[in-house]
Amino acid sequence: METWDAIRARRNVRAYEERPIPAGDLDRILEAARRTPSSMNQQAWGFVAVTERERLRELAGVWRYAAHVATSAATIALVMPASDDRDERETFQYDLGQVTMSIMLAAADLGIGSGHAAVGDQALARRILGLPDDRECAWLVAVGYPADRPLAPIARPDRRAIEDVVHLEDW
Ligand SMILES: Cc1cc2nc3c(=O)[nH]c(=O)nc-3n(C[C@H](O)[C@H](O)[C@H](O)COP(=O)(O)O)c2cc1C
Numbered sequence: 001m002e003t004w005d006a007i008r009a010r011r012n013v014r015a016y017e018e019r020p021i022p023a024g025d026l027d028r029i030l031e032a033a034r035r036t037p038s039s040m041n042q043q044a045w046g047f048v049a050v051t052e053r054e055r056l057r058e059l060a061g062v063w064r065y066a067a068h069v070a071t072s073a074a075t076i077a078l079v080m081p082a083s084d085d086r087d088e089r090e091t092f093q094y095d096l097g098q099v100t101m102s103i104m105l106a107a108a109d110l111g112i113g114s115g116h117a118a119v120g121d122q123a124l125a126r127r128i129l130g131l132p133d134d135r136e137c138a139w140l141v142a143v144g145y146p147a148d149r150p151l152a153p154i155a156r157p158d159r160r161a162i163e164d165v166v167h168l169e170d171w
Contacts, residue, residue, distance in 0.1 A: 001110075001111070001125040002103070003109075005153050006105050006108040006109045007105065007152055008055065008153035008157075009108050009151040009152055009153050009154065010022050010105060010107075010108040010151070011113075011151070011154060012114070012115045013068075013113025013115050013142075013144070013148075013150050013151075014067075014068035014149055015068065015071065015112060015146070015147040016068070016071045016113065016114050016120055016142070016145060016146065016147055017063060017073075017144065017145040017146070017147050018071075018073050019073070019145060020073050020074075020156070021053070021073045021074055021089050021112060021143060021144065021145075024053075025110050025112065026049065026092050026099075027142075028106060028110070029036075029054050029076070029103055029106045029110075029112070029143060030049060030100040031045060031084065031106075032103060032105070032106035032171060033045075033099050033102055034047075035102065035108075036038055036095070036098045036099045036102045037095075037098060038095040039095060039157070040068030040090045040099070041070045042091075044058045044080060044081050044092055044095070045078060045079060045080055045089075045092070045095060045096060045101075045121055046079040046080075046135065047075040047076050047077065047078060047079065047138075048076070048116060048129050048131075049075075049076050049077060050075050050077065050128075051073070051074045051076055055128060056071075056072060056074075056075055056118050056125065057068070057070045057072055058124075058128050059075055059077075059110070059125070059129075060141065061121070061124060062117075062119050062120060062121045062122075062125045062128075062137075062166060063117055063118050063119055063121070063140075064120065065117065065118065066117035066118070066119075066140060067117045068117070068142050069115075069117055069140055069142045069146065071144070071147075072141070072142035072143060072144045073112075073113070073144035073145065074142075074143050074145060075117075075140050075141065075142045075143070076103060076140070076141045076143065077129050077137050077139075078096045078099055078100065078137070078139040078140070078141065079129070079135050079136065079151065080092040080093075080095075080096060080135070080136060080138045081134060081135060081136075082133070082134050082135060082136045084096050087133050092138070093138065094110065096138050096139060100116065100139060100141055103141050103143070104141070107143050109161075110156055111145070111146065111150060111151055112143050112145060112151075112159055113143065113144060113145065113146040114141055114142060114143045115141070115142045115143075115145075116139060116140070116141060117139070117140040117141075117142060118140075118143065119138065119139065119140060122136055122137065125137040150169075
C-alpha cells in the first residue's frame with residue numbers, strides 16, 4: 001500500500017480472523033516499532049510480542065475494553081521504565097504514542113488491522129508478561145487480519161471538520 005493509502009485505511013479493528021500473521025510480517029511490524037524516533041533517542045522502551053492464544057486471552061483481562069486482544073493474531077505490549085517523575089513519564093508516553101502509530105501504519109501497509117488497548121490492571125499485565133519491577137506495560141497494540149472487511153481507504157472518516165482543527169498562522 002502507498003503511505004497515503006495506509007494512513008487513510010488504518011482504523012481500529014476489534015475482530016480478527018483466526019489465521020496467523022506470517023512471521024516476516026510480524027518482524028517487519030516490530031522493526032517499524034524499533035525505528036520509531038524518541039526523545040534524545042533514548043529508546044527507553046521494550047516490546048513484548050505475544051502470539052500464544054491462551055496468553056492472549058489472559059492479556060485481554062487487563063482492561064475492560066481490551067477484549068479484542070483475545071482474538072488477535074498477535075498483541076504487542078509496549079513497555080516503559082516505571083517512574084514517578086512526571087516529565088519522564090510524559091516523554092515515555094509520547095515516545096510510545098509514536099511507536100503505536102509506527103506499528104499501526106506498518107500493519108496497515110500489509111493489510112493487517114490493529115487495535116489499541118489501555119492497561120488497567122498493571123499487576124496482571126506484569127505477571128503475564130513477566131516484567132521486572134522497574135518496568136510497566138503502558139499500552140497494548142493488537143494486530144491481525146480484519147474479520148469484518150479488508151482495510152481500504154476511508155472516504156469520510158469520523159473526524160472533526162478540517163476547518164475546526166486546523167488554524168493557519170494563528171489560532
Ligand atoms: C490513547 C488511546 C487509547 C485507546 N484505548 C483503547 C482501548 O482501551 N480499547 C479500545 O478498544 N480502543 C482504544 N483506543 C482506540 C480509539 O477508541 C480509536 O482510535 C478512536 O475511536 C478512533 O477510531 P479509529 O482508530 O478507528 O480511527 C484508544 C486510542 C488511543 C489513541
